[in-house]
Each structure stands twice: as structure tokens, then as C-alpha cells.
Amino acid sequence: MLEEKSIEMEKYQPEIDYNYFVAAAVIAARLDQATTIAKQLSLTASNARAVALRAGERAAGFRPLTDFIDRLAEITITASKKINLLAATLSKTSAAKVRSDNAIKHFILVFTKAAESPYINSLNEVFERCKINQEQLTREYQRQIEQLSEELIMLSSELRNAVILATLSRVEASQAGAEYQDALINVADNVEGAAGKIKAHIKYSQQLVSTLK
Amino acid sequence: MKTHKLFENNTHTWLMFGRDEEKATEIIDTNQYMVISKNNALLMDPGGIELFSAMLAAVIKQVPAEKITHLFASHQDPDIISSLGLWDQALPSATLHSPWIWEGFIRHFGMDNITYAPIADEGGEIKIDNVVLEYIPAHYLHSSGNFNVYDREAKILMSGDIGAALEATNAPMFVDDFEEHITKMKMFHQRWMPSNEAKNDWVNRVRKLDVEMLCPQHGRIFKGEKVKLFLDWFEALEVGLTGKNLT
Numbered sequence: 001m002l003e004e005k006s007i008e009m010e011k012y013q014p015e016i017d018y019n020y021f022v023a024a025a026v027i028a029a030r031l032d033q034a035t036t037i038a039k040q041l042s043l044t045a046s047n048a049r050a051v052a053l054r055a056g057e058r059a060a061g062f063r064p065l066t067d068f069i070d071r072l073a074e075i076t077i078t079a080s081k082k083i084n085l086l087a088a089t090l091s092k093t094s095a096a097k098v099r100s101d102n103a104i105k106h107f108i109l110v111f112t113k114a115a116e117s118p119y120i121n122s123l124n125e126v127f128e129r130c131k132i133n134q135e136q137l138t139r140e141y142q143r144q145i146e147q148l149s150e151e152l153i154m155l156s157s158e159l160r161n162a163v164i165l166a167t168l169s170r171v172e173a174s175q176a177g178a179e180y181q182d183a184l185i186n187v188a189d190n191v192e193g194a195a196g197k198i199k200a201h202i203k204y205s206q207q208l209v210s211t212l213k
Numbered sequence: 214m215k216t217h218k219l220f221e222n223n224t225h226t227w228l229m230f231g232r233d234e235e236k237a238t239e240i241i242d243t244n245q246y247m248v249i250s251k252n253n254a255l256l257m258d259p260g261g262i263e264l265f266s267a268m269l270a271a272v273i274k275q276v277p278a279e280k281i282t283h284l285f286a287s288h289q290d291p292d293i294i295s296s297l298g299l300w301d302q303a304l305p306s307a308t309l310h311s312p313w314i315w316e317g318f319i320r321h322f323g324m325d326n327i328t329y330a331p332i333a334d335e336g337g338e339i340k341i342d343n344v345v346l347e348y349i350p351a352h353y354l355h356s357s358g359n360f361n362v363y364d365r366e367a368k369i370l371m372s373g374d375i376g377a378a379l380e381a382t383n384a385p386m387f388v389d390d391f392e393e394h395i396t397k398m399k400m401f402h403q404r405w406m407p408s409n410e411a412k413n414d415w416v417n418r419v420r421k422l423d424v425e426m427l428c429p430q431h432g433r434i435f436k437g438e439k440v441k442l443f444l445d446w447f448e449a450l451e452v453g454l455t456g457k458n459l460t
Contacts, residue, residue, distance in 0.1 A: 102299075103299055106265050106266045109270070113267065113270035114270035118274075119273050119276060122279055123303070126302065126303050126304075126305075130302055
């Protein structure tokens with residue numbers, strides 16, 4: 001089911017064909033959406049806790065699972081925020097890199113156009129400084145991409161627990177009796193659905209990150 | 214990009230850069246001006262991003278980069294100063310002189326290194342080595358915060374958009390047939406300039422100056438008697454018109 005949702009979401013993804021500085025901004029936006037979904041997951045955990053309490057002893061096995069749902073939501077929110085911040089920083093570095101690359105391009109053109117100028121060497125220092133700046137930005141850019149990549153892998157592996165959590169929730173829901181069963185199965189569906197959507201955003205972001213490397 | 218010497222004496226030189234044949238046809242042609250004194254140079258309305266490499270290549274043929282210590286932007290338009298982000302890397306120690314009201318806007322073009330020197334509404338002056346240049350208020354012509362630069366010694370008034378004409382890149386440097394030239398500048402002044410009051414205020418101010426050359430940012434330069442012809446024509450012109458009212 002999780003896989004199906006991911007595939008379904010992928011159908012609506014636009015083709016990955018961004019400039020690198022736009023791609024970084026798209027990743028930030030995707031992770032922002034993931035944070036919103038994770039907040040909904042947290043609401044699901046509160047709802048599940050209320051249903052389990054009303055169900056009393058019949059849902060005794062479900063109550064500890066609500067803590068896990070909460071933890072999953074918390075981890076996802078924290079990680080999404082962190083990745084979002086990383087992507088936003090990467091977007092800023094990318095924009096600075098574009099400006100720096102652009103300046104270098106312009107200076108090279110000036111060296112060609114004014115090659116015979118007696119003062120052309122007065123631009124050497126400026127050009128060297130721009131090159132150093134460009135190299136620093138490139139290093140920073142690569143480091144931020146690596147960091148972003150690692151964080152996305154970590155969050156993705158955390159979300160694998162969501163499948164187990166949903167399965168366990170369904171098992172426990174079946175013990176809760178007819179009155180509460182549907183509500184608790186709905187909680188399991190919500191967990192699975194939210195995790196699926198977040199995973200789709202992460203997968204898309206990972207694809208974009210791979211184009212940046 | 215052509216370079217034309219407008220004035221030279223023992224203290225300073227005025228150069229005009231323009232008629233860039235390599236520029237894209239969709240981009241309006243612009244005139245850039247530079248005053249070179251003993252140890253410094255002031256580059257006025259340095260132009261848009263598209264023009265930067267041609268402009269720097271032209272400038273560097275005249276002076277070493279470190280000599281360009283001052284930039285002037287008459288107002289905030291992209292054809293005036295959108296190249297700022299690149300000049301900021303080329304001339305990190307330079308100072309940009311521009312109307313105070315535009316500082317927060319002009320910085321959007323990218324300004325990490327250059328220093329912003331705001332010009333007060335009433336104008337003022339800048340001294341480069343021993344050369345004194347005056348900022349003449351030209352607000353609402355067309356920008357709401359706008360200055361001309363006047364050189365009393367050279368009798369040159371860099372008038373920004375005032376006197377501008379829309380014409381081909383191969384146009385001559387100076388106005389010859391004034392009546393014919395009106396056809397190239399009338400609509401621009403009627404449509405771009407918003408206020409008759411501001412216009413007449415400026416005309417009165419400039420009539421008190423001794424101007425031998427009136428140098429706009431687009432089109433040809435007015436020289437000698439053409440300066441008075443322009444002031445008379447501009448004074449009589451109704452501005453702030455759109456659509457059917459344009460004549």
C-alpha cells in the first residue's frame with residue numbers, strides 16, 4: 001500500500017529539469033510540505049490515544065503504539081525542519097554560486113574584449129579574488145549537498161518503521177471490538193498514508209539532490 | 214561600445230561611453246559618463262547587467278580598475294544600475310552615490326562590498342581630487358528621487374533621462390537638427406515624465422546654470438545653442454500624458 005501511494009504520487013511529479021539553484025529551493029519546499037504532513041501525523045497520534053482510552057481494556061495493546069506514532073511524528077517534524085533549513089541554506093549558496101559564476105564569465109569576456117588595454121592587468125587581483133570566492137562557494141555547495149543527502153537517508157530509514165507501526169496498529173485494532181475497530185484501523189491507515197506521502201517527498205528530493213552532485 | 218571625449222583640461226576629463234553595437238536589439242541603448250581626475254574616477258549611471266562586460270572593457274581601456282573609486286546612479290532604474298552586483302565584485306572599495314530614497318531598493322541588485330553614500334533631496338556636491346561636481350535635483354523627472362550631475366568648470370550637465378531620445382545605436386553623438394530630433398524625444402518626455410510642476414521647477418533651476426553640454430542617458434548630446442532650444446521646448450511641453458493624449 002505504501003509503495004502504491006508512492007507510485008501514485010510519482011505520477012504527478014513534474015520532470016526533474018531544474019537549474020541547480022532552483023532545485024535546492026524545490027527541495028526546501030518539498031520538505032516544508034513533509035513537515036505539514038508530519039504535524040497531521042501528530043494529530044493522528046492524539047486522536048488514537050483518545051480512542052484507545054475510550055476503548056479501555058479492549059485496546060490496552062493499542063495505547064503503547066500511540067506513543068510510537070507520536071515519536072515517529074516528532075522525529076519526522078524535527079528531521080524535516082532540519083532538512084528544510086539545510087535545503088534553504090543550499091539554495092542561498094547556490095544563488096551566490098550563480099552570481100559568482102556569472103561574474104567570472106563577465107570578467108573572462110572583459111579580458112578578451114580589452115586584451116590590448118594598458119590597464120588590463122589591474123583586473124587581475126579582482127579576478128583572482130572572484131575565483132577564490134567561487135572555489136569557496138563550490139566547496140561549501142558540495143559539503144551542503146552531502147549533508148542534505150545524509151539527512152534524507154536517515155529520515156527515510158526512520159519512516160520504514162511506519163509500515164511496521166501500521167501493521168501492528170491493525171493487529172491491535174482487530175482486538176478492540178466492533179465499536180472501536182474502525183476508528184483504530186483508520187488511525188493505522190492515516191499513519192501509513194502520511195508516511196507514504198512523506199516518503200514520496202523524500203524520494204523526489206533525493207532524486208533532485210542526485211542531479212546536484 | 215564607443216568612447217567619446219567630451220572635455221579635457223589640466224584637472225579632469227569627461228568621457229562618454231555608448232552606442233554599443235553588440236547589445237541585444239530589445240535593450241534600450243544607454244550613454245554612460247565618466248569623470249577622470251588625477252587619482253580617481255567617477256562612473257555615472259554605469260548601466261544594466263547586459264552591458265557590464267562591454268562597459269568594463271571600455272572603461273579599463275581608459276583607467277586602471279582601482280582608479281574608479283566612485284559610482285553615481287541618478288535613480289533606481291535597471292538600465293541605470295542593475296549591473297551593481299557585478300561592479301560590487303569588480304570595485305569592492307568604491308562608493309556609490311545615489312538618492313537616499315533608493316538605498317533599500319538599489320541594494321536588491323546586490324551590494325556586499327560597495328559603500329552607499331545617500332544624496333539628500335536638496336542635492337549637494339562631490340569632490341574628486343580637486344574637481345567639484347554638483348548634484349542638481351531633478352526629482353520626478355522621471356524618477357521620484359533623481360539627480361543630475363553638473364560640472365561648473367566643464368559646463369557639462371549630465372541630465373539622466375531628461376533630454377533622452379529613443380533612437381538607433383548608430384545615431385550621431387550630438388543633436389544637429391533640433392526640430393527633427395523632437396520626433397525622437399517627444400513621446401518619451403510626455404509619457405515618462407509625470408509632473409509639469411517638477412519639470413518647470415527643473416527648467417528654472419537649470420536656466421541659472423552655465424551649460425555648454427546637456428548630456429542625457431539615452432540618445433544624443435545637446436551642445437551650445439541646442440541646450441537653450443531644449444530648455445524652451447521642454448518648458449512648453451505638457452507632460453504626464455498617456456494613450457490618446459500623447460501627441
